[in-house]
Amino acid sequence: MRWIRIEGLRLHSRDEEGRLRSQIVDLLGLRESEVGLVNIIRRSLDARHRRKPVFVYTVDVQVEKNVSPAIKFKKGINVHERPDEPVAPTIIPLRKKIKPIVVGSGPAGLFAALTLVRNNVPVVLLERGRKIPERVQDVEAFWRKGELNLESNVQFGEGGAGTFSDGKLISRTKDPLARWVKQVLVDMGAPEKILVEAKPHIGTDRLREVMINYRMYLEKKGCEFKFEARVTDLICHKGQLRGCVVNDREEIVGDFLILAIGQSAEDTYVLLSRKGVTLAPKPFAMGLRIEHPQAQINAMQYGRWKDEAGLPPAEYFLSARLKDGRSIYTFCMCPGGSVINASNHLGRVVTNGMSLSDRNGFYANSALVIPVKTSDFYRKSPLDGLNFRRIWEEKAFLLAGGNYFAPAEGLNSFLRNKTSPEVGFTTFLPGARAVSLDQVLPSFVVAALKEGLLLLGKKVPPFLSREANLIAVETRTSAPIRILRGEDGVSVSLEGLYPCGEGAGYAGGIISSALDGIKAATKAIVRESSSL
Numbered sequence: 390m391r392w393i394r395i396e397g398l399r400l401h402s403r404d405e406e407g408r409l410r411s412q413i414v415d416l417l418g419l420r421e422s423e424v425g426l427v428n429i430i431r432r433s434l435d436a437r438h439r440r441k442p443v444f445v446y447t448v449d450v451q452v453e454k455n456v457s458p459a460i461k462f463k464k465g466i467n468v469h470e471r472p473d474e475p476v477a478p479t480i481i482p483l484r485k486k487i488k489p490i491v492v493g494s495g496p497a498g499l500f501a502a503l504t505l506v507r508n509n510v511p512v513v514l515l516e517r518g519r520k521i522p523e524r525v526q527d528v529e530a531f532w533r534k535g536e537l538n539l540e541s542n543v544q545f546g547e548g549g550a551g552t553f554s555d556g557k558l559i560s561r562t563k564d565p566l567a568r569w570v571k572q573v574l575v576d577m578g579a580p581e582k583i584l585v586e587a588k589p590h591i592g593t594d595r596l597r598e599v600m601i602n603y604r605m606y607l608e609k610k611g612c613e614f615k616f617e618a619r620v621t622d623l624i625c626h627k628g629q630l631r632g633c634v635v636n637d638r639e640e641i642v643g644d645f646l647i648l649a650i651g652q653s654a655e656d657t658y659v660l661l662s663r664k665g666v667t668l669a670p671k672p673f674a675m676g677l678r679i680e681h682p683q684a685q686i687n688a689m690q691y692g693r694w695k696d697e698a699g700l701p702p703a704e705y706f707l708s709a710r711l712k713d714g715r716s717i718y719t720f721c722m723c724p725g726g727s728v729i730n731a732s733n734h735l736g737r738v739v740t741n742g743m744s745l746s747d748r749n750g751f752y753a754n755s756a757l758v759i760p761v762k763t764s765d766f767y768r769k770s771p772l773d774g775l776n777f778r779r780i781w782e783e784k785a786f787l788l789a790g791g792n793y794f795a796p797a798e799g800l801n802s803f804l805r806n807k808t809s810p811e812v813g814f815t816t817f818l819p820g821a822r823a824v825s826l827d828q829v830l831p832s833f834v835v836a837a838l839k840e841g842l843l844l845l846g847k848k849v850p851p852f853l854s855r856e857a858n859l860i861a862v863e864t865r866t867s868a869p870i871r872i873l874r875g876e877d878g879v880s881v882s883l884e885g886l887y888p889c890g891e892g893a894g895y896a897g898g899i900i901s902s903a904l905d906g907i908k909a910a911t912k913a914i915v916r917e918s919s920s921l
């Protein structure tokens with residue numbers, strides 16, 4: 390048997406998937422009995438050009454080795470041999486026993502730990518936050534009553550920053566292991582459809598279950614989890630890391646440490662800087678969240694087919710180039726979701742987006758951001774980016790009343806520079822307060838948002854809806870800092886330290902952070918198990 394890949398098959402409804410087989414038989418010019426298994430590899434929705442939305446498929450088809458298909462040429466359809474893709478990372482022969490520590494239970498830390506236990510290396514995983522059931526209670530108390538737990542919140546705790554998210558698994562990477570990452574998530578309880586959808590998502594409700602299953606699986610395989618275990622110091626001897634200190638008390642010794650702390654652990658960045666670990670400033674992006682009724686987004690994207698059965702809540706990605714060479718773009722769109730309070734520091738407001746697996750909420754939101762260059766904030770310390778975003782997060786907190794409400798303004802009010810700002814209903818909890826957003830963001834970001842929104846409105850007029858509201862501030866798009874590492878994955882200044890994931894500045898998003906965790910652990914195993 391051999392496998393043929395066909396790209397570009399089209400159907401108007403997912404209910405018609407049963408018809409794919411007859412399309413394939415016809416396309417390949419074969420008899421029905423000559424076509425074996427048909428596996429859907431990818432399904433995307435093409436709703437462009439104001440045409441009726443169509444689902445576009447890539448499939449792998451099994452045919453007998455000795456059968457020669459007589460492929461009919463059809464515009465937009467591509468037929469070729471299935472490429473060889475690795476199904477899982479290779480197992481590395483160990484030359485000696487090694488004792489690693491992993492810090493952080495986000496995607497980077499979890500996939501680093503999985504890579505280690507798959508290679509029969511036992512792991513200790515340290516996580517400053519709490520397990521999901523307790524964490525959910527802490528986060529809900531924050532959203533309901535404004536009571537922030539500094540160690541258990543949207544950024545810190547089991548599963549990392551993405552646990553309270555839309556669980557979008559989109560990544561621009563061409564790394565074939567991205568499929569394996571999704572397969573692992575399916576094995577841990579994520580829906581199978583994430584393996585085929587072009588824009589897969591899990592939803593925070595399912596993701597929480599997946600993360601708990603993931604922990605239980607790793608525990609069975611030799612990973613010891615320690616929660617409420619914050620790394621407060623590194624134990625170093627002659628430029629070599631020997632372990633770390635947890636909660637200023639307990640010493641944990643190891644041969645090397647995989648550091649997957651995410652981008653919100655400012656105290657840990659300060660610790661690294663104090664220990665002489667080389668850090669560098671990194672560009673990031675900032676702006677705000679924009680929220681519309683989902684029905685308006687459906688109309689904007691699907692036009693007169695907006696009420697067609699079988700169409701998912703519509704998504705969008707918009708961007709435009711600005712006069713000064715910067716751009717404006719939407720990011721992390723959450724159909725049917727809500728804007729959430731993602732702060733992990735006292736006296737600061739940070740927005741982000743979240744949705745449930747069925748994405749059936751009344752509103753849609755997205756980050757709307759402007760790139761921030763290092764020259765916008767860098768003076769002399771690599772920590773300057775953290776200080777820069779802190780200023781705006783604190784401003785947001787204070788201007789909205791100092792009770793973790795978000796400053797917010799109607800889109801029209803913002804664009805018309807109204808002196809008495811207005812805002813409609815937003816999903817943000819504990820609440821939002823009408824504030825002129827001109828005060829809440831750096832002037833270059835405000836100017837770029839105003840210019841950019843008008844450009845986006847020219848491209849897609851319904852985007853500038855009267856009912857759209859802006860909620861500030863969105864600052865945690867990616868880390869404003871990089872923990873420099875060499876090709877071998879090790880910190881350029883501290884032997885035995887393997888920084889990875891979003892916090893190291895080499896990844897952003899769930900999939901790319903997971904892939905970076907795998908890479909870091911693989912490099913560490915190769916290097917550490919062969920060193921004397």
Ligand SMILES: Cc1cc2nc3c(=O)[nH]c(=O)nc-3n(C[C@H](O)[C@H](O)[C@H](O)COP(=O)(O)OP(=O)(O)OC[C@H]3O[C@@H](n4cnc5c(N)ncnc54)[C@H](O)[C@@H]3O)c2cc1C
Nearest residue numbers: 493495496497517549550551554557620651890891898899
């Ligand atoms: C609300 C929200 C929604 C998001 N939505 C999406 C989405 O839909 N799709 C997507 O791809 N990405 C999304 N992201 C981004 C995504 O979550 C991150 O890119 C990803 O989680 C980064 O993975 P990581 O493992 O590098 O770090 P993190 O997930 O941030 O994990 C780091 C972990 O390290 C722990 N830690 C930090 N310091 C210490 C210390 N000193 N000691 C012990 N433990 C420590 C933290 O508690 C945390 O659990 C979202 C983020 C947020 C906040």
